[in-house]
Amino acid sequence: MPDTLTPDSEVIATPSAPPAETRAMRLRNFWFDYRQSWVAMVALTVIGVLLVGSFGAPYLVPQDPYDLANLDWMDAFLPPGSVGSGEYTHLLGTDNAGRDMLSAILYGLRTSFMIGISAGVLALAVGITVGLTAAYFGGRIEALLMRIVDLQLSMPAILLALVMVAMLGQGVPQIVFALVVAQYAYFARTTHGAASVERRKDYIEAARSTPLPTWRIMFRHLLPNVLPPLIVVATVQVASAISLEATLSFLGVGLPLTEPSLGSLISNGFKYIHAGRYWLSIYPGVFLMITVVAINLVGDQVRTVIDPRNSR
Amino acid sequence: MFGYLVGRLSQAVVVVFVMSVIVFVGVYAIGNPIDVMIDPGATAEIRENLIRKYGLDQPLWRQYFTFVGNVFQGDLGNSMVYNIPVTSLVFSRLPATIELVMVSVTIAAVIGIPAGLYAGYRPNSLGAKLIMALSVLGFSVPTFWIGMLLIMAFAVELGWLPSGGRGEVAEFLWFKTSLATTNGWSHVIMPAINLSLFKMGLLIRLTRAGMVEAMGAEYVRFARAQGLADRQIVFSHILRNISIPVITVFGLELGSTLAFAVVTETVFNWPGVGKLIIDSILQLDRPVMVSYLVMVVILFVAINLIVDLIYARLDPRVRLKGGS
Numbered sequence: 001m002p003d004t005l006t007p008d009s010e011v012i013a014t015p016s017a018p019p020a021e022t023r024a025m026r027l028r029n030f031w032f033d034y035r036q037s038w039v040a041m042v043a044l045t046v047i048g049v050l051l052v053g054s055f056g057a058p059y060l061v062p063q064d065p066y067d068l069a070n071l072d073w074m075d076a077f078l079p080p081g082s083v084g085s086g087e088y089t090h091l092l093g094t095d096n097a098g099r100d101m102l103s104a105i106l107y108g109l110r111t112s113f114m115i116g117i118s119a120g121v122l123a124l125a126v127g128i129t130v131g132l133t134a135a136y137f138g139g140r141i142e143a144l145l146m147r148i149v150d151l152q153l154s155m156p157a158i159l160l161a162l163v164m165v166a167m168l169g170q171g172v173p174q175i176v177f178a179l180v181v182a183q184y185a186y187f188a189r190t191t192h193g194a195a196s197v198e199r200r201k202d203y204i205e206a207a208r209s210t211p212l213p214t215w216r217i218m219f220r221h222l223l224p225n226v227l228p229p230l231i232v233v234a235t236v237q238v239a240s241a242i243s244l245e246a247t248l249s250f251l252g253v254g255l256p257l258t259e260p261s262l263g264s265l266i267s268n269g270f271k272y273i274h275a276g277r278y279w280l281s282i283y284p285g286v287f288l289m290i291t292v293v294a295i296n297l298v299g300d301q302v303r304t305v306i307d308p309r310n311s312r
Numbered sequence: 313m314f315g316y317l318v319g320r321l322s323q324a325v326v327v328v329f330v331m332s333v334i335v336f337v338g339v340y341a342i343g344n345p346i347d348v349m350i351d352p353g354a355t356a357e358i359r360e361n362l363i364r365k366y367g368l369d370q371p372l373w374r375q376y377f378t379f380v381g382n383v384f385q386g387d388l389g390n391s392m393v394y395n396i397p398v399t400s401l402v403f404s405r406l407p408a409t410i411e412l413v414m415v416s417v418t419i420a421a422v423i424g425i426p427a428g429l430y431a432g433y434r435p436n437s438l439g440a441k442l443i444m445a446l447s448v449l450g451f452s453v454p455t456f457w458i459g460m461l462l463i464m465a466f467a468v469e470l471g472w473l474p475s476g477g478r479g480e481v482a483e484f485l486w487f488k489t490s491l492a493t494t495n496g497w498s499h500v501i502m503p504a505i506n507l508s509l510f511k512m513g514l515l516i517r518l519t520r521a522g523m524v525e526a527m528g529a530e531y532v533r534f535a536r537a538q539g540l541a542d543r544q545i546v547f548s549h550i551l552r553n554i555s556i557p558v559i560t561v562f563g564l565e566l567g568s569t570l571a572f573a574v575v576t577e578t579v580f581n582w583p584g585v586g587k588l589i590i591d592s593i594l595q596l597d598r599p600v601m602v603s604y605l606v607m608v609v610i611l612f613v614a615i616n617l618i619v620d621l622i623y624a625r626l627d628p629r630v631r632l633k634g635g636s
Contacts, residue, residue: 156572162593250575253594274475
């Protein structure tokens with residue numbers, strides 16, 4: 001923590017930013033440590049490929065699966081590897097409406113990523129604000145806020161999300177909101193834990209003795225020093241948001257099939273597993289699993305690298 | 313202790329009150345259940361009568377207080393879909409869920425604790441690494457997806473087990489349970505395994521962490537120096553020491569198993585309360601939604617309260633700080 005050793009005058013001038021060189025060096029060190037695990041490198045590569053594949057899907061796949069004009073009922077339920085009326089190979093088969101599964105999966109993955117990432121980022125913002133406010137002001141505000149957070153943490157996220165969806169109805173913004181409500185508490189708890197330690201340090205005392213506004217001390221002085229553990233939580237929470245959303249959609253209370261994510265694709269395919277049409281649900285599920293596991297593996301390695309107990 | 317008790321109890325009551333208001337307002341603010349219940353061709357008069365019958369013409373706050381008043385008389389209202397009291401609906405579904413949860417918790421404990429002990433005892437062995445990798449899968453792979461794979465493998469491909477439903481029930485002691493018949497067991501085993509995986513992963517990690525910590529502890533080294541056999545150290549010293557946190561977390565997680573049962577019950581078409589709540593959300597059956605959610609809130613607040621009180625009993629520092 002070189003920041004804490006900076007003289008007070010500098011704290012005010014450049015509160016959180018250490019010299020650019022240090023930051024670049026830290027990043028290089030981080031990267032060096034991260035590379036030590038080949039599993040984590042594979043996971044990172046997988047995530048990269050999936051991100052490119054899903055967001056680049058409109059340019060990569062043979063069919064826009066949600067343009068009804070592209071669909072032909074004659075192509076329904078083609079097994080993987082067969083050639084449909086579009087005269088290209090359906091690598092992963094087609095679904096009940098004649099959609100190319102690979103195209104549908106990549107489009108669905110894009111929706112899943114967008115929901116997971118936006119829910120993660122929003123929950124991070126809300127959680128940081130709640131956690132910092134509690135830690136900075138202390139007293140009754142802290143007691144009240146953290147009581148709420150603790151209560152929420154004692155309930156499973158899926159249940160909270162279910163309650164929110166029951167109240168808000170279906171659709172992308174509703175789901176994102178439900179996920180934020182279900183997940184911000186994890187960030188709030190982590191922020192609060194780290195910030196209540198930092199709060200007592202001298203550099204915060206020094207900053208408080210200057211006429212700087214409170215929000216500035218909170219977000220420019222306190223926040224950068226509690227950020228590392230939050231990065232880990234954020235990674236894991238994006239994965240858990242993706243899998244929560246998939247679960248909700250599978251239960252039929254998430255996204256409708258007109259706006260499909262991986263969960264809605266699996267849910268749709270689930271109806272046909274008894275007919276032996278495994279490819280409708282297996283492949284979206286495999287993509288979901290790979291995505292979630294890969295993100296978790298990356299999070300695990302980041303945790304190992306930034307854990308001070310492991311530092312050299 | 314008494315002051316602490318009163319403080320925590322009143323907090324719990326406030327939480328239940330606030331949550332019930334949120335749930336009530338939230339659920340009642342969306343959609344119009346009348347539209348779901350009657351066909352669009354019904355006359356305006358029938359409509360009006362129905363609205364009046366369910367008290368939907370009243371302002372929301374009055375509806376809420378009517379609801380609370382009825383709750384205290386043990387009346388949670390009637391289901392709009394099944395047209396029977398919510399209480400009897402929930403109680404008819406509850407045994408199935410409890411049965412499922414009990415079996416899965418047992419599976420999780422019987423497999424999870426020994427596996428965690430082993431992984432902590434030989435942390436660098438291949439077996440331990442395998443166990444840990446599997447526990448990560450149990451955590452991160454969505455429950456419904458594993459459930460689907462189980463169905464595909466054991467019901468569709470192999471045809472060994474039925475893919476869903478509850479199977480035959482038979483009288484056992486005082487209640488009907490499917491655990492009393494072979495057919496019932498064949499139905500319960502797959503959903504129970506599915507539901508147990510998350511908890512199993514958690515138990516493995518907890519037990520392993522406790523074990524690793526204990527292996528380096530003073531009392532274990534001392535026991536070693538005494539010449540006690542490893543088996544004896546693990547089972548009579550370490551197990552006893554790590555059982556307290558494991559049991560605490562396990563108890564806390566019992567509530568969340570109920571929540572995860574929502575997913576498992578939907579996948580396996582298991583006729584428990586989890587399936588009921590999903591159906592009621594899809595059918596906009598407000599009284600069932602509200603009652604279920606309020607019951608769950610009370611359950612979780614109660615679990616929290618009990619845990620807090622046990623901690624206060626065990627740790628004087630907690631209760632001396634007062635009720636905050």
